[in-house]
Amino acid sequence: MRNTIQKKLVYAAVCDLNMHATAEQVFSHVTLTHPTVSKATIYRNLHQLTETGELINIGTFHGAAHYDHNCHKHHHFVCEKCRCVHDVQGDYSNAVLQSLNPSTEFDITDCNVTFTGICKTCEKSTLDRSDARG
Amino acid sequence: MRNTIQKKLVYAAVCDLNMHATAEQVFSHVTLTHPTVSKATIYRNLHQLTETGELINIGTFHGAAHYDHNCHKHHHFVCEKCRCVHDVQGDYSNAVLQSLNPSTEFDITDCNVTFTGICKTCEKSTLDRSDARG
DNA sequence: ATTCTATATGATAATCAATCTCAATAAGAG
DNA sequence: CTCTTATTGAGATTGATTATCATATAGAAT
Numbered sequence: 001m002r003n004t005i006q007k008k009l010v011y012a013a014v015c016d017l018n019m020h021a022t023a024e025q026v027f028s029h030v031t032l033t034h035p036t037v038s039k040a041t042i043y044r045n046l047h048q049l050t051e052t053g054e055l056i057n058i059g060t061f062h063g064a065a066h067y068d069h070n071c072h073k074h075h076h077f078v079c080e081k082c083r084c085v086h087d088v089q090g091d092y093s094n095a096v097l098q099s100l101n102p103s104t105e106f107d108i109t110d111c112n113v114t115f116t117g118i119c120k121t122c123e124k125s126t127l128d129r130s131d132a133r134g
Numbered sequence: 135m136r137n138t139i140q141k142k143l144v145y146a147a148v149c150d151l152n153m154h155a156t157a158e159q160v161f162s163h164v165t166l167t168h169p170t171v172s173k174a175t176i177y178r179n180l181h182q183l184t185e186t187g188e189l190i191n192i193g194t195f196h197g198a199a200h201y202d203h204n205c206h207k208h209h210h211f212v213c214e215k216c217r218c219v220h221d222v223q224g225d226y227s228n229a230v231l232q233s234l235n236p237s238t239e240f241d242i243t244d245c246n247v248t249f250t251g252i253c254k255t256c257e258k259s260t261l262d263r264s265d266a267r268g
Numbered sequence: 269a270t271t272c273t274a275t276a277t278g279a280t281a282a283t284c285a286a287t288c289t290c291a292a293t294a295a296g297a298g
Numbered sequence: 299c300t301c302t303t304a305t306t307g308a309g310a311t312t313g314a315t316t317a318t319c320a321t322a323t324a325g326a327a328t
Contacts, residue, residue, distance in 0.1 A: 002275060002324050023314080038278040043315065045276095059195030061246070064314060077240050086239060095233070096226045096247060105220060106211050109251040112195070113230055117243040136295045136304055157285080172307040177286065179305095198285060 001048065006030075006037055010045040014055060014069045020076075020085040022064040058085060059112070079119035088115055135182070140164075140171055144179040148189055148203045154210075154219040156198040192219060193246070213253035222249055 013029040014021050021029070027042045046067055049055040058066040060078045066085050068076075073091040078084075092113045100108065118126075147163040148155050155163070161176045180201055183189040192200040194212045200219050202210075207225040212218075226247045234242065252260075 004276060004324070006277070036278070038280090040279080040316080041277060059193070061193030061195070061199075077237070077242060079240065088234075088237070088242075090234070092230045092233070096230065099226070099229075100222070100224070100249075103211070103222070104254075106213065106253040107251045107257060108211060108222075108249045111247055111249045113245055113247050115234075115242045115245045117241045119240040120238075123241060138295070138305065140306070170307070172309090174287080174308080175306060 001052075006034075006041050007045045007048070009034060009037065010042055011049055011054060011069070014046075014049075014067050019068055019070065019087065020058065020066045022066055024064060026067070059114075060085065061114075075113050075115060077115040077117065077119075079122055080116055081118055081122040084119055084121075086119070135186075140168075140175050141179045141182070143168060143171065144176055145183055145188060145203070148180075148183075148201050153202055153204065153221070154192060154200045156200055158198060160201070193248075194219065195248070209247050209249060211249040211251065211253075213256055214250055215252055215256040218253055218255075220253070 009030045010026055013026045017025055017029055023039075023042055023046055026046065027037075027039050030037050030042065046055065046057075050057045050067070053071060054069070056068040056071055058068055058076055060066060060076075060083060063083060070087065073093070075088040075090065075092065077086045077088050079086075093111045096111050096113065097108065100111075102108075143164045144160060147160045151159055151163055157173075157176055157180055160180065161171075161173050164171050164176065180189065180191075184191045184201070187205060188203070190202040190205055192202055192210055194200060194210075194217060197217060204221065207227075209222040209224065209226065211220045211222050213220075227245045230245050230247065231242065234245075
């Protein structure tokens, strides 16, 4: 595994963008200063950095994956309207895993807890619109 | 909302395929007997049936969505190798939600708990391969 | 510093899942 | 049976990601 400048740029972008960036956002950010970096390189490095544990891949169930450089245990909230991603502090995975009956069909090694709902921004804009209607 | 034969076929396919089918699998199954049904119709009806609560959309974080006709509260296990989906009985969402500190940034209305690991089939084939190597 | 070689890159095509478009069809109310 | 409107089929389109492959380069060995 080589420490290329592209890899450093990808990692730096996820940090600079301050949490939860998509591959597309990383691509835009990197190409601002290094216009020749390929999108494939962005994806390849996001993968590699995830495998080495330097980044976390946040699956959101719909659309693009988001990436997080905050690798201490925590969870995420995904807004069902705008699909923005926010941190939820705490570690609920272990509690769930400990209360789980062991399965004979498969070896459960982890559990993903993702919170959903509506973020304050979307909630506010909904209220604004219903106000406007009467 | 009309009760078209296509909608019945889609629902029946998810049941016949016995849990966790993808849109693609539903399409293949339906077109066995009704070759003219369009893929768009499969997707449209899977959506509609999910909205009415007759089906559940199982997000797996990677690849296609799976659909489940078992609508009583339960969770899912996703194998990280073959990405097969299995049921995990119980309802851990409420327990997690109740132990959660209320957020001021967003209204959390639900939480998704998905278990990951390696299924017995994949585990066995891994062992077989390492046996073969020595 | 120079050479070497496997890994990484850039450009782009290909794939995969899902959605959109729109004329034609058909549920189901009247 | 008629009418209205939701639904359909076919295929184009989008969006996210992966694959391909000749070229470039990181880093180890000289």
